[in-house]
Amino acid sequence: MSFHVIHQDGQARVGRLTTAHRVIETPFFMPAATRATGKFITTDDYKNIGINSLISNALILSLKPGVEIVRQSGGLHKFMNFSGIIFTDCGGFQMSRTMFEKKSKNALHFRNPYNNQEVILTPKKIMEIELALDSDVAMMLDDMSSYGSSFEEAKEAMENTHRWGKESLDYHQKLRIERDSKQLLFGIIQGNFYPELREKSAQFISSLDFDGIAIGGVAIGEPKEKMYEAIDSALPFIPINKPRYVMGVGSPKEIIEMIGKGIDCFDSVYPAKMARHNHLFTKQGPIAIDKSQYATDFSPLEKNCKCPTCRQYTKAYLYHLTKIDEPSGKRLKTIHNLHFIKELIEEAKKAIKEKRFSEFQEEFEKNYQGKKKII
C-alpha cells in the first residue's frame, strides 16, 4: 500500500505517500515544471525553498527534449536534477487553441508546435511515455470538457475518460511488470459541472485499482461555487484510504479550503503566475508590488518570512526590478509565492496534527483579505 493516513482532524488529514524511491507527507502542493523547469526559476530554487514535489507535462516533454533523451539521462529526476516526488500529467491541452486539433473515441490529436506534425495521443501511448520518463506518479489520459459544455458533451468526455482509464490501468500494470517499475498511477474523475456526472465518474474511477484518485476538469474558468459543487459531488465516492488530488488548484484560500475537505495533493500555476504578474502573497492577503506605495518601502514583503527573497531584498527593491521589467525580479517574486504556499501547507499540517485545523482555517481566513483572482 502506497498511502497511509496518519493524522485526521475532521475531514482534514495528514498522510504519507510512498513511491518507488521516495516518501512524501500529504497534503502537498506541486509547482509546475511543465518543460522540466519552472518559469524563471530552476529546480535548485525549488529545493532551496524546501519544495519536494513537482509536476511535469509528459506530452510536452515527449515533444522536447523527447522521451529518449530523458530516458538516456537516467529519467526525469536526473535530467532536471530534482530528487523530490515528480508527477507527470498530459492534461489541459484540450484547452490549447494552438495545440489541440480534435478528439476521437480512442485518442486526442495534437499539433506539435515545434515541427507542426500531428501527434496522436492514446491512453497506451501516454503510459509508455510516462513510464519512460520514470516519474514517481503517472496520470492517466483523460478527456476534459470545457466549462460551458452541454450535458451531452460532458457525458461523452466522461465516458471517454472512463474507457481510457480502464485501458490505461491495464496497460500500465502490464508495463510495470515487464519493466520492473514501481511507478504509481492515478485515475482522473471528470464530469464537468453536472453533479450527477461527477458522482458517476467518481464511482467508476474509484472502482478501479488506481494508486490515487484525482479530480480533474475544475479550476478552468468556472465560478468558485461550481468548482466546489463538482468536488463535493465526487468526494463521498473516493475511498478514504487513497490519496485525493484536486488538479489545477490553486490560491492560498482554495488550498486551505480543500485541505479542510480532505484533499491531499494540489498543483497549479496560479501562485507562480500571480508572482510574475506582481501579486505577492502575504498573511494579510496579496499585495500588488507594482503600486507606487512600495517604491520607498524598505521592509521585506513579509516580516518573518524565511524565503530567500524576503531574507535578502526589500519591497522597494522588488518594486524597482518590477518597474525595469527585469527577469531576475520575476524569479525572486515567484520564489516568494511558492515558499508562501509551502509554508502555509506546513502550518495546516501542524494544525491537523494538533487537532485545531478549523481554528487555523478561521484565523487564516480572517487575516487573509484575499481579493478575487485578478488574472
Place this chain on the structure above:
Amino acid sequence: MSFHVIHQDGQARVGRLTTAHRVIETPFFMPAATRATGKFITTDDYKNIGINSLISNALILSLKPGVEIVRQSGGLHKFMNFSGIIFTDCGGFQMSRTMFEKKSKNALHFRNPYNNQEVILTPKKIMEIELALDSDVAMMLDDMSSYGSSFEEAKEAMENTHRWGKESLDYHQKLRIERDSKQLLFGIIQGNFYPELREKSAQFISSLDFDGIAIGGVAIGEPKEKMYEAIDSALPFIPINKPRYVMGVGSPKEIIEMIGKGIDCFDSVYPAKMARHNHLFTKQGPIAIDKSQYATDFSPLEKNCKCPTCRQYTKAYLYHLTKIDEPSGKRLKTIHNLHFIKELIEEAKKAIKEKRFSEFQEEFEKNYQGKKKII
C-alpha cells in the same frame, strides 16, 4: 593610501585596494549591475559564485529608481543587498542612439528613456549622484569619442575629459569633506586610437590626485591591435602605485593579457552577454551550447567546475533550456561564465604570487582555443 602592490611578477601584480568599508585583492573583474541588478541574475547569485565586486551605472540609476530612493534605502549596497565593492560609472552612453542627444563644452545631454525629458549631465552633477549612491569608487564624467573619430574629434573629446576630470576631482574633494565621505574617485584616460593623444591623456590624468586611473574608450569595436596600442601608449605614464582599470574588457584571453600588462581591474558585459547568446567558457575555449551535439551530452559544461550550474546540471539540460528559450537557462549560463572569469583571475593571482605568471599565461592560451568574438 588606498592601494598597495603586494606581489609582482614581471608587469603582472597582485595588490590590495582599500575603500571606506571594504578591502579587495587586485586584479578583479566587475560584472555589471547596471540597473542595480544583473541581467537574469541577482546579487545573491553573484555572492554565491564568490563575486565581490560589481559596477553599476550612476546615470541610469539616477533615472530609475532615482538617487533619492537609493539614498533613503541606505545607499546602493543596501538597496541591492550587496556587501562587496561597488563602482559606479556613467559612461558609454554617448554610444546609445536612443539616449544620447548632444554634447557641449561642459555637459553631455541625454534623453531620459522613461519620461522623454532632457537630462544634462555635468561633471559636478555626476559627482553629486555618485556620492549620494554611496558607491565605493566613483568614476569621473568623461567624453568618449567613437571608433573612427577624426583626430580633431578625438582631441576635443580628450580635452573635455581633461577639463571635466579636474572639475570632478575638485568638486569631489569638496563634497567628500562636507559629507564626511571616504568614497574613492578614479580618473579616466581618453584619446581614442591616436597614440600621441593617449600618451598626453595618460600624462594629464595621472598628474591629478585621483585614487585610481582608468583607461576608457577602448573595446568599442576597434581591432584588437588598436586596443592594445591605445593601452600600451597610456600605460607607461600611469604611476605604478595607483590601481589601473581598463574599462569594458573583456574576454578570458584579453583579461589574462591585460593582467600580464599590470592591469588591476576590469569590467565588461561580455561574459554575461556571451552566456545569454549560448557561448560558454571552458578551459578549452568557448562552446556553443545550442549545437545539437550537446542534446545527449550528460556531462557538465566543465568537468571540475565548482559553479552552481556545473555542480547541478548537464550540458544536455542546458541545451534543453536553450532550445525552449527559458529565462532560467539564461541565468544558469550567465552564472557559469561569470564564475569562469572569477576562477581564471584567482588562478592568475596565484600564479603571480608564485612568480610563474608567464608560464600560466602560456598554458592558458595553449588550451584556450578561443575563437574571435561571435557577438
